[in-house]
Amino acid sequence: MSLLRNSWRQLTSMRTALILLFLLAIAAIPGSVLPQKDVSIEDVRAYLRAHPDLGPWLDRLWGFEVFASPWFAAIYLLLFTSLVGCVVPRLRDHVRALRAVPPDAPRRLERLPQHADGAAHDGDPAVVAAALRGGLRRRRWRAVVREQSDGTWTVSAEKGYLKETGNLLFHSALLAVLLGVGVGSWFGWHGNRLVVAGPDTAFCNTLQQYDEYGLGPRVDSAGLPPFCLELTDFRATYLDTGQPSSFRAAARLDGVGPARTVEFSVNDPLRLNGTNVYLLGHGYAPVIRYTDRYGQAQTTVAPFLATDGMLTSEGAAKFPDANVDPRSGVRDSRAQMGFEGLYLPTVPDSPPYVRSVFPAERSPALLLWAYRGDLGENAGIPSSVFRLDRRQVDAGRLTQVGEPKLMRPGEKWTLDDGTTVEFLGTRQWVTVSVRHDPGTFVVLGGVGVLIVGLLLSLSGKRRRVWFRVTPHGESPTGGSSLVEAGGLPRTEYPGFAEEFARVVGDARAGGTN
Amino acid sequence: MAALSDQLLVVAILSYLAAMVCHATEYAFGTRSHVGRAATRPARELVAVGAPAPDLAPDIPPASPTRSRNGRAALAGRAAVAVTVIAVLAHLGCLVARGVAADRAPWGNMYEFVLAVTFVGAVGWLGLLARRPAIRHLGLFVALAMVLLLGVDGMVLYTPIVPLVPALNSFWFVIHVSAAVLASGVFLLGFVPAAMFLIRSGYDRGKRGFPYSLGRRVPAADALERLAFRLHAFAFPIWTFGVSAGAIWAEAAWGRYWGWDPKETWAFISWVVYAGYLHARATPSVRRSTATWIAVIGFLTMLMNLFGVNLFFEGLHSYAGVD
Numbered sequence: 001m002s003l004l005r006n007s008w009r010q011l012t013s014m015r016t017a018l019i020l021l022f023l024l025a026i027a028a029i030p031g032s033v034l035p036q037k038d039v040s041i042e043d044v045r046a047y048l049r050a051h052p053d054l055g056p057w058l059d060r061l062w063g064f065e066v067f068a069s070p071w072f073a074a075i076y077l078l079l080f081t082s083l084v085g086c087v088v089p090r091l092r093d094h095v096r097a098l099r100a101v102p103p104d105a106p107r108r109l110e111r112l113p114q115h116a117d118g119a120a121h122d123g124d125p126a127v128v129a130a131a132l133r134g135g136l137r138r139r140r141w142r143a144v145v146r147e148q149s150d151g152t153w154t155v156s157a158e159k160g161y162l163k164e165t166g167n168l169l170f171h172s173a174l175l176a177v178l179l180g181v182g183v184g185s186w187f188g189w190h191g192n193r194l195v196v197a198g199p200d201t202a203f204c205n206t207l208q209q210y211d212e213y214g215l216g217p218r219v220d221s222a223g224l225p226p227f228c229l230e231l232t233d234f235r236a237t238y239l240d241t242g243q244p245s246s247f248r249a250a251a252r253l254d255g256v257g258p259a260r261t262v263e264f265s266v267n268d269p270l271r272l273n274g275t276n277v278y279l280l281g282h283g284y285a286p287v288i289r290y291t292d293r294y295g296q297a298q299t300t301v302a303p304f305l306a307t308d309g310m311l312t313s314e315g316a317a318k319f320p321d322a323n324v325d326p327r328s329g330v331r332d333s334r335a336q337m338g339f340e341g342l343y344l345p346t347v348p349d350s351p352p353y354v355r356s357v358f359p360a361e362r363s364p365a366l367l368l369w370a371y372r373g374d375l376g377e378n379a380g381i382p383s384s385v386f387r388l389d390r391r392q393v394d395a396g397r398l399t400q401v402g403e404p405k406l407m408r409p410g411e412k413w414t415l416d417d418g419t420t421v422e423f424l425g426t427r428q429w430v431t432v433s434v435r436h437d438p439g440t441f442v443v444l445g446g447v448g449v450l451i452v453g454l455l456l457s458l459s460g461k462r463r464r465v466w467f468r469v470t471p472h473g474e475s476p477t478g479g480s481s482l483v484e485a486g487g488l489p490r491t492e493y494p495g496f497a498e499e500f501a502r503v504v505g506d507a508r509a510g511g512t513n
Numbered sequence: 514m515a516a517l518s519d520q521l522l523v524v525a526i527l528s529y530l531a532a533m534v535c536h537a538t539e540y541a542f543g544t545r546s547h548v549g550r551a552a553t554r555p556a557r558e559l560v561a562v563g564a565p566a567p568d569l570a571p572d573i574p575p576a577s578p579t580r581s582r583n584g585r586a587a588l589a590g591r592a593a594v595a596v597t598v599i600a601v602l603a604h605l606g607c608l609v610a611r612g613v614a615a616d617r618a619p620w621g622n623m624y625e626f627v628l629a630v631t632f633v634g635a636v637g638w639l640g641l642l643a644r645r646p647a648i649r650h651l652g653l654f655v656a657l658a659m660v661l662l663l664g665v666d667g668m669v670l671y672t673p674i675v676p677l678v679p680a681l682n683s684f685w686f687v688i689h690v691s692a693a694v695l696a697s698g699v700f701l702l703g704f705v706p707a708a709m710f711l712i713r714s715g716y717d718r719g720k721r722g723f724p725y726s727l728g729r730r731v732p733a734a735d736a737l738e739r740l741a742f743r744l745h746a747f748a749f750p751i752w753t754f755g756v757s758a759g760a761i762w763a764e765a766a767w768g769r770y771w772g773w774d775p776k777e778t779w780a781f782i783s784w785v786v787y788a789g790y791l792h793a794r795a796t797p798s799v800r801r802s803t804a805t806w807i808a809v810i811g812f813l814t815m816l817m818n819l820f821g822v823n824l825f826f827e828g829l830h831s832y833a834g835v836d
Contacts, residue, residue: 014792014796014798014799015796015798015799017792018789018792018793018796018799021785021786021788021789021792022785022786022789024785025782025785025786025789025814028778028781028782028785029778029782031773031778032773032775032778032779032782032822032826033826036773038772038773039772039773039774039828066773067773181771190768190769239675239676241675243675243676243678244678244679245676245678245679245682246679246682247679265679266679266680266682266766267679267680267682267683267685267762267765267766268765269765269768276768278766278767278768280767280768433768435768435769437769437770440764440770443760443770444761444770447757447760450753451750451753451754451757454749454750454753455750458746458747458749458750458791492739492742494739
C-alpha cells in the first residue's frame with residue numbers, strides 16, 4: 001500500500017513530469033529522422049531496401065511508426081496520468097480557495113515586501129474599514145473585514161485567482177485534446193484514390209474503390225456515407241516559370257442531397273456533412289487505343305505519374321486481352337501487349353525529348369516503348385499499374401518491339417506485325433483524400449480553451465493586500481483612524497510595488513474625503 | 514523593388530556590424546568595465562583583511578582620466594543604439610520592399626522567414642532597451658546574433674522573389690506564419706538573456722575561462738533570468754497559437770490537422786521543451802540555471818526546425834526554396 005502511495009507520489013511530482021516531458025520530446029525525434037509509414041510507406045520501403053541490416057530492427061522497435069508505438073504511448077500516457085494526479089488536487093484546492101475568504105492580516109505588516117506606514121483617516125475604524133473594503137471590491141479585489149479583539153479592524157484582500165483558473169483550464173484542455181485525438185482515431189476513417197476525369201471513371205465511396213484506406217477500430221465499413229463523385233474538369237494555371245499558381249477541380253456529386261456540380265481546390269476542400277474531400281495531386285492520363293491482329297480495338301486510359309515539376313510523366317498501358325482469337329477465344333499469352341510511356345505536356349524544341357519544359361499542355365507528345373509477350377499478370381502477384389513487370393522483361397518473356405516512338409495526339413504507329421497503337425489524347429486526373437474525423441471539433445475546442453488558459457495562467461498575478469485600521473484620537477467630525485497597509489505578491493510580479501502604491505493612494509484619497 | 518530590398522539587406526547587416534563594434538567599444542572601456550571598477554574602488558577595500566584577493570588591477574590613482582574615458586565609452590554605447598535603430602529601419606525597408614516586389618506577405622520562403630524573425634528580434638530588443646536602458650550591455654550579443662543570422666540568410670539562403678504556390682495561397686499563410694515569425698523572434702530575443710544568465714551565473718561562481726569571462730559586464734544574473742523568463746512567457750502562447758493556426762490550415766490544405774510532418778514534429782518538440790522550461794521555472798525545487806538550460810535547449814530545437822528540417826528533411830513544409 002505504501003509502495004503504491006509512494007509510486008503515485010513519485011509519478012505526480014513535478015520532477016517526474018519534467019522528465020516525462022523531456023522524454024516525450026526526445027522520443028519524437030526519430031519520428032522526424034526516420035521515414036514514417038503513415039506519412040510515406042514508399043519512403044519506408046526504400047529505407048528498408050537501403051538498410052537491410054538495420055532496417056528490420058528499427059521496424060521491430062516501431063521506428064517507422066514512432067507515434068503509434070507502445071513506447072511513445074507509454075510516455076504520453078504516463079505524462080497524462082501525472083498531469084491528472086497533479087491537476088485534481090489543485091482543482092480541489094482552487095475550489096476551496098475560491099470559496100474561502102482571504103486570510104487575516106499578519107501581525108507585523110512592516111515585514112511584508114510592500115508596506116505603507118499608518119496615515120490618519122477620518123471616521124471610526126469600523127467605518128473606515130468598510131469604506132476600504134468597498135473601494136477594493138470596486139477594483140475587483142476579493143475583500144473581507146474583520147474586527148479584532150483589541151479594537152482594531154483589518155481588511156484582507158486578494159486578487160488574481162484567474163491565474164490558477166487559467167492554469168487548470170490549460171491542463172484540462174490538454175486532456176480534451178488527447179480525447180479528441182482518440183475519438184478521431186477510433187471513429188474516423190480515410191481513403192485515398194486517383195480519379196480520372198470522365199463519367200466512366202467516376203468513383204463511389206466504398207472501401208473497394210480506394211487505392212489506400214484506413215479505418216478506425218470503431219468504424220463499420222458498410223456505414224460509410226454513400227456518394228459518388230465524377231471529375232468533370234480540372235484546371236491548373238501556371239506562371240511562365242512553370243510554377244503552379246492555382247488548381248481547381250469541378251466534379252459531379254451524387255448521393256449527398258440533389259445531384260449537382262461542385263468545385264473544390266487546395267485549401268478549399270469539399271465538405272459533405274462531416275466527410276471532407278481534399279484535392280491532393282494531379283496529372284495526365286494518356287488515352288491509348290491498340291488494334292490487334294484480329295482487328296479488335298481496345299482503349300485504355302492510363303494515369304501517368306509526374307516525375308518533375310514540369311509534369312514529365314511516366315506510366316504504362318497494358319493490353320492483356322490483346323490478340324485473343326475472337327473465333328476460338330484462345331488466349332496466346334505470348335502475344336499480350338504492353339506499352340511504357342513518357343508523357344511530355346510540352347516537348348522541348350529540339351531533342352532529346354525526355355523532359356517536359358512546361359507543365360501545361362502547350363505542345364504535348366508521348367514517347368512510347370512497345371512490348372510484346374507475357375505481361376506476367378496471371379501469377380497472382382499484384383503488379384503496379386504504372387509500369388510493366390521488369391522481371392518479365394529481364395526473363396525474356398516480354399520483349400521490346402521496334403524503337404521507342406514519339407507520338408503527337410491523334411498519331412498512329414503501326415508495329416511490325418501490322419497492329420496499330422494510337423495516342424488519342426489525354427484526360428486529367430486528380431488524387432483525392434476522403435476523410436471523416438469526428439474528433440476535430442473536440443481538438444479545436446480544446447486548443448481554444450488551452451490558449452485562453454495559457455494566457456490567463458501566464459499573465460495572471462496572485463497578490464494580497466492588508467489594511468490595519470486602529471483607533472486614533474478624535475477628529476472634528478467624529479472618530480479618527482490610523483490606516484497601515486501591507487502587500488504580498490504571491491507570484492512573480494515586478495510591477496507590484498506600483499500597484500500597491502496605487503491601491504494605498506486610492507485608500508488614502510477615499511479616506512480623507 | 515527587389516534590388517532595393519537586397520541593397521537594404523546589405524545596409525542592415527553593415528549597420529548591425531557597426532552597432533556591434535560600438536557595443537564592443539563600450540563593453541571594453543565602459544563604466545562597468547573591470548578596469549574601471551577596480552580603478553574607482555575605494556582603497557580600503559583593496560586591503561581588506563581576510564577578503565579574497567582582489568582582481569589584479571593596476572592601481573590607477575586619479576579618477577579624472579577614467580571618467581572621461583567612461584564618458585567616451587557611454588557615447589559609444591549610445592552610438593551603438595542609434596546605429597541599431599538605423600539597422601532596424603533598413604531591415605524594415607528590406608522586408609517591406611520585398612513584400613511590395615512579391616505582392617504578398619514577405620515570409621514565403623526560408624530567406625524571407627529568417628529576415629522576418631530577426632526583424633522581430635531586433636524590434637523587440639529596441640523595445641526592451643527603451644524600457645530598461647540598463648541592459649544596453651547585452652546589445653553586443655544581440656548585434657552579434659543579428660549579423661550572424663542575417664549573414665547566413667543573405668549568403669546561403671538567399672532566394673529570388675517568386676509568388677506563392679497554391680498550397681500556400683490562403684489567408685492562414687498570413688496568420689500562421691506571422692505567429693511563427695513573432696514567436697520565433699521573441700524566443701530568439703529571449704535566448705540572449707538566457708544564455709547570458711548562464712554565463713553570468715558561472716562568472717559569479719568564480720569561473721573565469723571563456724565564455725564565462727564574457728559575464729563580467731552584463732547585467733546581474735537574477736535580472737537576466739527574469740528578463741529571459743518574461744520573454745519566453747510572452748512568446749510561448751504565441752507559439753502555441755501559431756502551431757494551432759497551422760493545424761487548422763493543415764486540415765483545409767492537406768486533409769488532417771496533424772500528420773507528424775518533420776516540421777510539425779519539431780514544432781511539437783520545441784513546444785514540449787519550452788513547456789518544460791515554464792514548468793521548471795515555476796517549480797521552486799528546480800534550480801534557475803537548470804530551468805534556463807531547458808530554455809537554451811528549446812532554442813536549439815527552434816534552430817533545428819528552421820535550418821535542419823528545411824535543409825535536410827523532406828516534408829510538406831518544403832518551401833525553403835534553397836537548392
